[in-house]
Amino acid sequence: MTLRKTLSVAIALATLSGTAAAEGLKFDKADNRFSWDSLSKFEKMDLNGKTIRFDGPWIDGDEANLRTVIAYFEEATGATVEYNGSNDFEQLVLVDMKAGNPPNLAAWPQPGTVSELASQGNLVALSDSVEQAVATNYAAGQSWVDLGTYKGADGKEAMFGLPYNVNLKSLVWYVPENFEEMGYEIPQSMEELIALSDQIVKDGGTPWCIGMESGGATGWVGTDWMEDLMLRTQPPSVYDQWVSNEMPFNDPKVIEVMNTFGQFVLNDDYVDGSSSAVASIFFGDSPKGLFDTPPKCYMHRQASFIPAFFPDQYKETIGTDSDFFYFPSYESKDLGNPVLGGGTLITMMKDSPESQVFMDYLTSPIAHELWMAGQGFLTPHKGAKLEAYSSDTLRKQGEIFLNATTFRFDASDLMPGAIGAGAFWTGMVDFTSGKSAEEVTTDIQKAWDAIK
């Protein structure tokens, strides 16, 4: 009977244990774009039969890249890394954790969550060797250590998160041929950028495509704009005070920054589809306007991952059909070249000797290069060879990281979840739909007071 047959298949599947076979080792060990010598340390270890459970947000293409990184670790040590990726990974890990069965390792896109978990005692402090490796090997190492350092349940500060796989936010995407056609130059300062925007309006075009819709996370595009502008109008110390709420959210400085953002987003001439539509345009659809005929807009400010949303024929042709420039800083303000970024922190939720080894592996150059050779990965690791990047575009972005005078992490990700993934997001939606900056910032501050 077919039913019985299917049942027996079902039962056979159910009893299957272990993970799927390791994915192929993509790169040859003679390939000198990679620092294979950093792998040899792990080849001496014998972790046969050991399993590491690792949960993270990467799926599909990103997951395939991560699996390459994992495959070389598995081959070297004999351990098995059971990676589970999901869009709902944050919730699922919390459910697992509350049920007393957390994974060994978890990768968090929001340091705010890491800080909460650390203070509740749900994370294991990372070893000194990991902390040392980050401090010495990452460009601006101490700032990366600080990013992963939080108060534990005992009130003592320790490093809980290893920054791995970062992305760059301060980018403006454009179509070089459209610029050429109209004789536009790449702006070198914020003043020039605003002048260029005005010029485009004068020529009858629309300078910007901005879309903030993103389901439950609608508004994050606006928070990124705010953060970039904050770094360009205020010194980094003010940014840090803003993040920690030492400076209230409705401080005049913040209001000023929000109004600066308003100069762009609330100007119907500046944005495609008028400012009131911004909150309802899907962020992934908004860059498509760059490639329309006639162009719906000439510029799009978005992080390094956005080419994944470009129309198919333009995904692989960055550098010719599309390109990016650094979101410039004000010439009139002497604040250097600040860089805003995001990324994931890898934390240890359940200690085991093999997980410790895997964390060490993630700080080695090879663990970075293997993903650099794929897509969507940038790193501030100084030891990782730039040759490993799969394209000039990524290499250019990687260099922005290595040369940044100031690096700051996405503020909304650093703020407590109720603000950074709540009131701040909705506040940006309110702002684009006409509420004043004073009102919006006061509302956000009220939300912040409520969770203190």
Place this chain on the structure above:
Amino acid sequence: MSTQSSFLPRFFNGTALTALVILWLVPTLGLFVSSIRDKDQLAASGWWTSFNESKQVTFARTDLPETQQQIDGQFVLSGQLTADDGTVFTNVLAFGSSSRDPEEVPAGETATLKNGAQLTVNSDGSYTYVQDKEITGSRGKRIFFAYGQPPRFTLENYDNVLDKGKIGQAFLNTLAVTIPATVIPVLIAAFAAYAFSWMQFAGREWLFAVVIGLLVVPLQTSLVPLLRLYSDLGQMFGFESKGYPGVWMAHTGFGLPLAIYLMRNYMKSLPGDLIESARVDGASHFQVFTRIILPLSLPALASFTIFQFLWVWNDLLVALVFLGQGEDQIVLTAQLRALLGTRGSNWEVLTSGAFISIILPLLVFFALQRFFVRGLVAGSVKG
């Protein structure tokens, strides 16, 4: 009564039914049409526009400047407008000199570009680009134009879903979850329903009330406690807390209250004399159950089977919580979500994914549908 008065209600019933059916079918139809459209068009326009020839504005490149010819002291590039993917444009309506105004000049005429070049594009898509000085640049010049695009459908979305290769495995995984998670509750509920309807024992009504009460417990509230129970038991007896048996048990638990309720009501409506006389003739409860009740309850069993099957098949939450996300455990719904990409950039796969995942439920429904209505009203009207 005259025939006229019975015609009117029937007419209204008919119309209302047809209207409802259409109302329900339109979204499905829209989804289907979307699933066979090109993904970039999907993002640009609604599915109802896809049946007509539509005007599209785009650009194509001339051949590379190095292929230019010198004719009468002028530099000429000519050829056929072709897209990057090899599609030839043959229905050009108008073209323009810049990206700003792609419909400036009707096809067949000549436009003068900003740089002084003369551009002619014919409606068949052939073009000539003439310039006094040498044509420079490393890429072909862009020509902006509008063309009529005939309706175009593609199976690419289906290819994308099936090609990734993991769907087949996920399909099997879902079966491995669904079949036991349907069979087990049906079995238990049938026994329980018999006991509730035809066996006398102390506290029967109370127990039944508790079961009914469980109907309103939202399953979300029990996810974490249940998983903790599994994980504690797992540590005690040394098994993995996430796995198929766990998800079967969870679905069984969540499905049982409704199953017992439905079937108990149905069994209660069976003629009591029949059961009594069988009992008098010396049949045991088990014999009454297997020989009399079970065959008579087939419609109720079938309708609950459909309910439970569809619910488990479409479930995402329970599977996410109680199963791992590895290749040997991920279910179809979770796998389709994973195909979206980390930031949801491949959302068009959902259109075709929906139809792929609907195949089996449709088969089950049509196979069992003759029981469905009978079972649905089971116990609601005493006959």
